Amino acid sequence: MSRPRYYITTPIYYVNDLPHIGHAYTTIACDVMARFKRLDGYDVMFLTGTDEHGQKVETAAGNAGLDPRTFTDQVSRNFRDLLPMLDIGNDDFIRTTEDRHRISVQEVWRRLVARGHIYLGKYAGWYSVRDEAYFADSELVDGQAPTGAPVEWVEEPSYFFDLSKWQEPLLRLYEENPDFIAPRSRRNEVVSFVSGGLRDLSVSRTSFRWGVPVPDDDDHIMYVWLDALTNYITATGFPDTGCERYRQFWPADLHMVGKDIVRFHAVYWPAFLMAADLPVPKRVFAHGWWTNEGQKISKSLGNVIDPLDLVETYGLDQMRYFLMREVPFGNDGDFSQGSMIGRINNDLANDFGNLAQRVLSFVARHGEGRVPDPGPLAPPDLALLEQADCLLDALRKEYANQAFNRALERVWEVVGAANRYVDEQAPWQLRRSDPARMATVLYTLMETVRHLAILMQPVVPGSAGRMLDQLGIAADAREFSSIGADHRLVAGTPLPAPSPVFPRFRTDG
Ligand code: ME8
Numbered sequence: 001m002s003r004p005r006y007y008i009t010t011p012i013y014y015v016n017d018l019p020h021i022g023h024a025y026t027t028i029a030c031d032v033m034a035r036f037k038r039l040d041g042y043d044v045m046f047l048t049g050t051d052e053h054g055q056k057v058e059t060a061a062g063n064a065g066l067d068p069r070t071f072t073d074q075v076s077r078n079f080r081d082l083l084p085m086l087d088i089g090n091d092d093f094i095r096t097t098e099d100r101h102r103i104s105v106q107e108v109w110r111r112l113v114a115r116g117h118i119y120l121g122k123y124a125g126w127y128s129v130r131d132e133a134y135f136a137d138s139e140l141v142d143g144q145a146p147t148g149a150p151v152e153w154v155e156e157p158s159y160f161f162d163l164s165k166w167q168e169p170l171l172r173l174y175e176e177n178p179d180f181i182a183p184r185s186r187r188n189e190v191v192s193f194v195s196g197g198l199r200d201l202s203v204s205r206t207s208f209r210w211g212v213p214v215p216d217d218d219d220h221i222m223y224v225w226l227d228a229l230t231n232y233i234t235a236t237g238f239p240d241t242g243c244e245r246y247r248q249f250w251p252a253d254l255h256m257v258g259k260d261i262v263r264f265h266a267v268y269w270p271a272f273l274m275a276a277d278l279p280v281p282k283r284v285f286a287h288g289w290w291t292n293e294g295q296k297i298s299k300s301l302g303n304v305i306d307p308l309d310l311v312e313t314y315g316l317d318q319m320r321y322f323l324m325r326e327v328p329f330g331n332d333g334d335f336s337q338g339s340m341i342g343r344i345n346n347d348l349a350n351d352f353g354n355l356a357q358r359v360l361s362f363v364a365r366h367g368e369g370r371v372p373d374p375g376p377l378a379p380p381d382l383a384l385l386e387q388a389d390c391l392l393d394a395l396r397k398e399y400a401n402q403a404f405n406r407a408l409e410r411v412w413e414v415v416g417a418a419n420r421y422v423d424e425q426a427p428w429q430l431r432r433s434d435p436a437r438m439a440t441v442l443y444t445l446m447e448t449v450r451h452l453a454i455l456m457q458p459v460v461p462g463s464a465g466r467m468l469d470q471l472g473i474a475a476d477a478r479e480f481s482s483i484g485a486d487h488r489l490v491a492g493t494p495l496p497a498p499s500p501v502f503p504r505f506r507t508d509g
Contacts (some may be wrong), residue, residue, distance in 0.1 A: 007038040010048040011257050013095060016060035016077040019082050021335065022258065022290055022297065024307035028320050029287065029329065029404065030256050031088045035458035036399050038089075040480045045249045047235045048083070049094030050076040050222045054224030055129045058210035068210045072097055085308060086315060087461055094231045096212075104234035105212045105227050111276040112161065113215075123158035123202040126151040127297050132224050134202055147260070159204040159220060166271040167198050175271055175451040180285055181266045182402065183330035186259060186286045201268065229269045233278070251279040256402075262286040285402050288332035305335060314505065317460035318344045324404040324459050344505045351415050352452065353502030356467055358422060359445040360498035366431055371472065372439035373444065373491040381444040384421050385485075387414050388451035392483045395455060404459070411455060418448045446471060446489055454478055463501045470498045 010030045014025050027048055028059045034046040042282035051057075052072040061071035076095055083090060094101065112118045126135040130149035145151050174180055174191055181187040205211075211221035230238075236250045237243035257265050264282065270280040281284055292303045296345035310319045322343045327333030363372060377385070391414055398407035422445060453467040458479065477487065 003041055003043040005045070005248050006034075006042040007045045007236070007252040008037075008047070008254045008256065009232050009235075009252055010370070011255075011261060012049040012228055013079055014054075014056060015050050015052050015072050015079065016057050017299070018075075018304075019079050019307065021292075021305035021307050021310070022031055022087055024082070025290060025323050026088060026256055026258060026287065027083070027088055028323055029089075029091070029402070031086070032320070032324060032404060032458045033254065033256070033399065033402065034089060035461065036395075039454075039457060039478070040396070043248070044091070045236075045245070045255075046090045047092050047094060047232070048088070048090045049092075049231060049235075050079050050096070051224070051228045051231075052076060052097045053211040053221075053227050054132050055208050055210070056224075057131055058208055059129065059365075061210075069097070070335040075473060077251050082307065085311065085316075087320070092235050094235050096227055096231060098234075101231060101234045102212050102226075103228065104238045105222060105230045106215045107239035108226070108233075108272065108276050108278075109215055111278075112272070115275060115277065116164050117165075117275040118159050118203065119162070120157070121158060121160050121200075123160075124155040125153075125202075127154040128152075136199070142143065154205075154207070156206045157205070157220075157269040158202040159214060159217075159227075160200040161203045161272070161275070162269070163198045163201040163271055166274065167194055169274055170194050170198075170267060170271060173274075173280065177282075180270075181262070182283065182285045184475055185330075186262050186266075190262060191261065194267060198267070223433065225264050225268060226272060229264065229272065232269075232281070238278075252281040253283065254402075255281050255284045257286050259286040259288060264364065279359050285330070287402075291332065291334045293336050294334055310340075314340055314344060317463040318348060318502075318505075321348060321408075321460055325408045327405065329402050329404045341505050341507065344502075347412065348502035351412065351419065352456075353500060355415060355419050355422070355445075356449050356453070356470070356507065357498065357500045359442060359449060360470055360495070361399075362427060363442055363446065363495065364498050367439065367442060369495050369497070371489045371491050371495065372442045373436075373495040374443040375436050375440045375490075377440060377444070380421060380425065381440060384417060384444055384448055387417055388448045389484050391451060391455055392480055408459065411452060414448065414452060418445060418452075421445070421448075443489065443491070450489060451483060455485060466501050470496055470501075472496065 008030050010027050023125060030046060034044050038044045057072065058068050061068040064071055076334060080093055126136060128145040128149040128151045131145055131147055133152055135145055139146060171194055181190050203223040203226050204214050206219055211224060212227050214220035214222055232252055233250055237245040240246060255265050265284045268370045273280045291297060292305055295301060295303055297304055320341050325343060326339060391410060394410045395407050425441040427441045450471050450473060453464045457464040472493050
């Protein structure tokens with residue numbers, strides 16, 4: 001039987017800058033989602049990559065004294081090299097400068113032309129290079145783009161896409177697919193933007209060269225957002241719509257983006273696709289924005305956070321956990337050293353790490369280093385096991401909404417219940433009085449930790465893996481299909497020597 005498919009994408013990042021915490025955030029969130037789906041039996045395609053064309057990148061190359069190709073080859077590597085260091089399990093990495101992509105974008109263009117959605121005209125208006133976006137006079141705020149980026153006046157021949165005709169189809173799309181844009185606040189924003197009417201969109205420029213030439217008119221370079229958005233279908237094999245990858249994975253299940261680029265993904269992209277007679281993606285989730293100790297993160301403020309510094313200081317899984325746990329996914333978040341250390345020491349070291357360590361070291365010392373014999377289970381044991389067994393269902397619901405923080409809260413409810421159970425059952429007191437009951441309690445706890453570790457793999461893959469090693473769980477018994485009563489630990493299985501998985505973060509050096 002073929003497995004269900006799941007296709008998830010990150011934005012492709014501009015290579016004018018070094019990767020920072022914001023890029024790492026989106027990519028880690030996608031990785032967490034992709035791992036969850038893989039463990040849940042899906043055939044997953046997870047795509048990330050780099051957006052290498054356009055005026056912004058051309059200018060950055062000039063500033064670096066390099067031609068754009070040499071420059072993009074170098075800086076794209078920074079993004080690609082970061083992935084293994086963040087334990088990102090992407091299946092493909094796309095660069096918009098690749099041949100496969102040029103072919104795909106030009107085919108989208110031809111489809112739009114063939115269906116009468118492109119016409120030649122003249123653009124006269126504002127353009128922000130930093131946003132790579134056009135703005136009407138009425139949209140400017142104090143002479144700048146709403147993002148605060150400077151704008152320049154542009155007047156040049158341009159091809160236009162008839163976006164104005166797509167207002168009704170877009171509103172219908174949002175209406176018929178209430179989950180197309182999430183969270184709800186972003187959906188409302190987009191619906192009200194589109195309801196206000198759409199202007200035709202300039203989709204080519206003649207004043208710079210670094211991009212994909214318009215087919216049959218190479219004085220024009222395609223608008224970088226039409227080029228960039230198309231990456232999502234390029235990677236599925238488009239224009240070969242008969243190929244297996246395309247048939248299996250398009251339309252995408254989820255485009256994960258930051259709130260800054262929701263309009264491009266939820267308005268322009270579906271309009272381009274509908275106009276080209278191609279299926280639209282199922283969902284766009286726009287997450288919030290990170291600040292650093294309360295301040296906007298920017299190069300000019302000198303407070304850009306390098307994700308590798310965080311990994312080095314706090315540990316990779318600790319950072320991944322913090323980013324997924326600290327803020328409701330979709331809201332803005334503030335990075336602060338204090339909150340990071342709090343999460344590491346309270347949630348990971350005290351609650352979860354200590355639970356596993358207490359149980360495993362007790363079994364190593366007083367249980368001959370083997371999985372204890374469960375014996376007959378009493379009501380409190382059954383209650384805890386039931387909570388652990390039911391957790392997957394709860395997590396599926398939260399992950400379906402990308403509610404990563406709530407999913408982690410659910411996990412911690414079981415962590416809390418298990419810690420209370422240890423205190424109540426006090427296995428150390430049973431050692432002499434009732435060794436059989438002690439074995440039951442330890443078995444129940446090990447089973448609970450097994451569930452917790454399996455279900456925590458998406459967020460903290462390395463640490464959860466080490467925990468499962470210590471529980472003696474084989475590599476092929478770590479998927480979600482091993483959750484529940486049918487796959488209980490087998491009494492007598494020898495266990496490796498335990499060691500703490502989540503150490504405390506010490507500030508005293
Ligand atoms: O927009 N907090 O690329 P980009 C949270 N090339 N997320 C942040 C962030 C922050 N402070 N800063 C950046 C582009 N991000 C286009 C995309 S897609 C077809 C083309 C994340 O390099 C967030 O996901 O400016 C945001 O949407 C993305 O980086 C922007 O990356």
